Amino acid sequence: MLSVLSRSFSRSSKNSLGNRSVLIVGAGVAGPVLAYFLHRYGVHPVVVERTPQLRTTGQTVDVRGAGREVVRRMGVNSVIREKITREDGLALVDSAGRTQAAFGVKDFGGQGFIADIEILRGELVNILYEQSRNHTQYIFGDHPSSINDQGDHVQVTFASGNIRDFDLVIGADGIRSKTRRLLFSDKSPIHYLNMYTAYFTIPYSQSDGTWARWYNAPKGRTVLIRPDNQGTTRAFLTFRSSQRGYEELDPDMQKELLQKVFADAGFETPRVLNGLMNSNDFYFEAIGQVKMDQWSRGRVTLVGDAGYCASPVSGMGTTLAFVGAYILAGEIGRHHDHTEAFRQYEALMRPYVTKAQKLIPGSIHVASPQTSTGIAFRNALLSFVARPAVTRLLTKLTESKTAEKVTLPDYEIVLAQ
Ligand SMILES: Cc1cc2nc3c(=O)[nH]c(=O)nc-3n(C[C@H](O)[C@H](O)[C@H](O)COP(=O)(O)OP(=O)(O)OC[C@H]3O[C@@H](n4cnc5c(N)ncnc54)[C@H](O)[C@@H]3O)c2cc1C
Secondary structure, eight states: GGGGGOOOOOSSSSSOOOOOOEEEEEOOHHHHHHHHHHTTOOOOEEEEESHHHHHHHOOOEEEEEEHHHHHTTTTTTHHHHHOOOOEEOOOEEEETOOEEEETTTTTGGGGGSBOOOOOEEEEEEEHHHHHHGSSEEEEEEEOEEEEOOOOOEEEETTTOOOEEEESEEEEOTTTTTTHHHHHHHHSSSEEEEEEEEEEEEOOOOOGGGTEEEEEETTEEEEEEEESSSEEEEEEEEEEEEEOOOOSSSEEEEEEEEHHTTTTTTOTHHHHHHHHHOSSSOOOOEEEEEOOSSOETTTEEEEEEHHHHHOOTTTOHHHHHHHHHHHHHHHHHHOOHHHHHHHHHHHHHHHHHHHHHHHOTTHHHHHHOOOOSHHHHHHHHHHHHTTTTHHHHHHHHHHHHHHHHOOOOOHHHHHEEE
């Protein structure tokens, strides 16, 4: 996918590129990765995170394709692999919990339904923070209330009342980015997929075993139960609805809504709904993709979900955050002129993002069928795909596609020139 990146690069100027300061808004995945590489390229990163401490909630995320190469270049491959959730694979189950189709973690070259790098978001965010914190100023419990591009610098006023100047500002503040709203006041670029999802942790039960279990109920409802590496179980409830605005409700109302929507879903849903009411890490989101014609304006740009969220349906959100942060840091590192850095960043990332955001036609219907007949048909289809011969064939295809995804520019070499 990133084969375009294999062309040779040169540094725009050998003048001092250091002493520049960059404000990164958001300490999720993209923020700390960007901070780490900016420091490596001699730029001074400051990260501001709205929450009072690192936001380590969230369920399992995965890292795929070129994202894995960024993980290696950041030096966190082994520590991430120590923390993976160690699920054996994904089983599609019926209302009695009987397996209809099963995919092991090694199927599709380790990058199938359950990848071989599945890690709790909180553990990943913590690793990235630890790897970047020694060379980054982290500010917690604050956020920009205004961002004024003055031409030769950016003046940022924080909610705390502090005012500081930076050479550049990067919004890494997630799908509902406030940086994006301050920067581009026009209409929201979020394209909703008419689906809602909720994540929360419930007590482990013997039936959870070591496999993720995926259950579909009619009317586009999905219950996904995944054992984690901490002795608990991560539950995901997803439902289809064209009604807008549930993400704006307060958490108690969202929980009430889920109780109603999933009341007659079957399988182990009563247990999940019971766990929902007692969970303290409940997260609810309208699933959408962020699509923008341009990610940058003046001295400000966006990275990760803020600029190009691909949605959990794509399975590429965290990977895009890694790759985008790596390329943006490299381009800032090698260009003194931010206009050129942002131009190159967009030119390199845009095709990758476009491809990642392209959902396989009908994938939402396949993932969440509306009727019992649709569910039965989908399960029969996937039970065919799960046959070892078919999986092996598809694995070969997946491996050859993955190989093209790992060619990233080597900015260390560029900057040493
Ligand atoms: C709490 C949470 C839970 C999640 N759980 C899952 C999950 O279970 N599965 C999944 O696939 N994806 C999940 N995601 C999304 C996933 O982390 C991202 O799709 C992906 O990793 C890209 O990361 P990102 O750094 O671009 O954005 P994010 O990971 O969303 O990080 C954005 C960061 O910016 C901070 N922030 C937001 N607004 C401001 C502001 N105005 N000023 C300063 N800081 C701000 C947020 O608190 C957050 O720390 C979750 C995201 C969050 C925030």
